[in-house]
Amino acid sequence: MNPPAGEPRPVVSGALVRAHAYVAFLGFVIPLGFALILAAKFVWPDFLGSVPWLQFGRIRVFHTNGVIYGWLSTAFLSILYYVIPKLAGRPLLSERLAWWTFWVWNLGLVLGLGAILAGQMQGIEYAEFPPLADVVFAAGFVMALVNLLGTIFASPEKQLYVSSWYFILGFAFTALNYVMANIVPTFLAPGAAGAAITGLWIHNAVGLWITPIGVGLVYFFLPVLLKRPIYSHALSLVGFWTLSFFYPLGGAHHFFFSPIPWWLQVLAVPLTVVLFAVVATVIYNWLATLKGEWKQVPGNMALRYLATGIIAYFATCTQGPFHTFFSVQKVIHFTDWVVAHAHLALLGAFTYFNLAAFTYIWPRVTGKEFYSKKLAESAYWMVTIGFYVFYFLPLTALGLVEGYLWMSPAPFAESVIQAIPFWFSRLIGGVLIYGGLCAFAYNCWMTHRAGARAPAAVLEEAEAAGVAI
Numbered sequence: 387m388n389p390p391a392g393e394p395r396p397v398v399s400g401a402l403v404r405a406h407a408y409v410a411f412l413g414f415v416i417p418l419g420f421a422l423i424l425a426a427k428f429v430w431p432d433f434l435g436s437v438p439w440l441q442f443g444r445i446r447v448f449h450t451n452g453v454i455y456g457w458l459s460t461a462f463l464s465i466l467y468y469v470i471p472k473l474a475g476r477p478l479l480s481e482r483l484a485w486w487t488f489w490v491w492n493l494g495l496v497l498g499l500g501a502i503l504a505g506q507m508q509g510i511e512y513a514e515f516p517p518l519a520d521v522v523f524a525a526g527f528v529m530a531l532v533n534l535l536g537t538i539f540a541s542p543e544k545q546l547y548v549s550s551w552y553f554i555l556g557f558a559f560t561a562l563n564y565v566m567a568n569i570v571p572t573f574l575a576p577g578a579a580g581a582a583i584t585g586l587w588i589h590n591a592v593g594l595w596i597t598p599i600g601v602g603l604v605y606f607f608l609p610v611l612l613k614r615p616i617y618s619h620a621l622s623l624v625g626f627w628t629l630s631f632f633y634p635l636g637g638a639h640h641f642f643f644s645p646i647p648w649w650l651q652v653l654a655v656p657l658t659v660v661l662f663a664v665v666a667t668v669i670y671n672w673l674a675t676l677k678g679e680w681k682q683v684p685g686n687m688a689l690r691y692l693a694t695g696i697i698a699y700f701a702t703c704t705q706g707p708f709h710t711f712f713s714v715q716k717v718i719h720f721t722d723w724v725v726a727h728a729h730l731a732l733l734g735a736f737t738y739f740n741l742a743a744f745t746y747i748w749p750r751v752t753g754k755e756f757y758s759k760k761l762a763e764s765a766y767w768m769v770t771i772g773f774y775v776f777y778f779l780p781l782t783a784l785g786l787v788e789g790y791l792w793m794s795p796a797p798f799a800e801s802v803i804q805a806i807p808f809w810f811s812r813l814i815g816g817v818l819i820y821g822g823l824c825a826f827a828y829n830c831w832m833t834h835r836a837g838a839r840a841p842a843a844v845l846e847e848a849e850a851a852g853v854a855i
């Protein structure tokens with residue numbers, strides 16, 4: 387809450403960061419629990435089949451919306467409540483508004499995710515919340531926008547650091563994009579035109595919400611963790627402006643081989659491939675910043691998560707333009723290759739960016755040292771091995787198996803039989819990832835409750851930066 391008039395406000399409210407972080411942790415504990423049931427259903431289709439709210443159609447949507455809004459986006463708010471005041475060099479515009487936002491946002495999440503389990507949803511991918519939940523959730527989003535961007539605009543700093551540019555882009559674009567997704571396909575342009583719009587929405591949700599906020603966070607935490615400036619500010623702005631300009635244009639690539647006009651699908655190819663150049667500037671900048679400093683990576687857990695995420699981001703954005711070519715599309719489209727790609731981006735890259743951020747800020751917003759270094763170490767390896775060895779690689783390979791089988795005269799059922807061992811591997815990977823992420827959350831919780839005092843240097847730094855624990 388804002389202190390009485392006359393008393394200076396702390397720059398960062400630890401309580402606000404922690405409250406959002408705990409909701410974000412629930413945002414993976416619950417939807418990933420459902421993901422395990424989902425993954426089991428691929429291996430044993432009748433598993434829990436008689437329970438209506440555990441049907442595939444409901445829990446798949448619960449999983450995707452749960453991780454995108456409950457985990458990634460709520461974690462973004464938590465981390466931004468730490469990062470934006472520090473970038474702006476001043477407290478949040480209003481801490482009271484931020485607490486109201488917390489309740490409205492969470493009410494939107496509960497209504498939306500609850501409705502999905504109850505089978506009440508609209509048919510727009512990643513925007514399945516029904517209208518009432520949409521309105522509440524969108525209100526929470528706008529409240530966060532006003533507070534966070536308002537803090538940036540009220541900053542005494544004359545120049546905006548590149549992270550702030552990305553945050554402004556992410557919030558401003560998503561406010562418009564969310565309205566477009568929820569109104570245009572249903573009310574103004576049903577049919578194929580509406581389908582094209584939902585493709586644009588999906589594309590922008592990952593590319594102009596998750597991407598700019600996550601990329602902005604890397605631009606903030608990489609120099610902080612390495613204690614050296616970013617390699618090139620000019621290059622960072624090239625990446626920013628080209629993303630803003632080119633990214634929205636390729637949305638039709640989510641609906642290849644669908645009833646949308648063929649010219650639109652063909653045009654989507656060059657407009658997507660050009661994104662590789664955009665991403666290359668960003669990756670080059672990060673790698674050049676890391677140059678000569680890789681030796682720090684193994685011993686620093688936050689940096690380790692960040693570096694692993696950067697490699698995954700590089701892989702995602704190399705894979706993306708490659709699988710856009712029609713020669714590759716005709717093999718991988720509709721296969722598990724795409725599911726692996728989606729997880730490489732959202733789990734391999736952006737979940738790791740968030741874990742890096744939490745690893746860095748948690749001692750600073752609790753004043754405590756991490757409860758267990760062993761648990762932190764196990765969490766990293768469980769998620770990393772679970773994902774790459776048992777999930778990403780097998781599903782990518784499965785995508786090729788499915789694609790080539792579908793082009794052969796073999797019956798479709800053959801591809802399902804061949805897929806079972808790969809899907810079983812995903813289930814094992816899922817258990818490891820789930821265990822690792824729960825260990826991470828438990829470690830943070832126990833740090834707050836029972837961790838030893840953080841080292842004096844960390845406490846002094848937090849105090850000097852105006853963090854109220």
Ligand code: HEM
Pocket residue numbers: 511588592593596597639640642658659661662665702703704705706707708709710715718719720724727728731732736
């Ligand atoms: C330059 C980088 C990227 C390019 C060119 C690209 C391209 C694509 C293409 C063409 C598809 C559709 C594949 C198909 O259905 O056959 C796709 C799917 C997907 N991409 Fe990417 N991608 C890139 C980066 C990312 C990033 C950074 C994210 C997450 C933030 C992401 C998330 C997804 C998701 C979730 C899907 C699945 C969508 C669905 O099933 O409806 N991609 N991507």
Ligand code: HEM
Pocket residue numbers: 418421422424425446449450453454457458724725728729732733737812813815816817819820
């Ligand atoms: C325990 C770990 C996880 C497991 C076992 C898992 C499992 C699954 C399964 C079985 C599907 C349905 C695939 C299909 O319909 O063919 C799916 C889809 C999806 N999951 Fe996960 N998931 C996990 C973690 C995550 C995380 C952490 C995120 C994001 C942060 C995520 C985002 C998504 C998305 C966006 C899709 C839709 C992909 C598409 O349509 O192409 N998942 N997941």
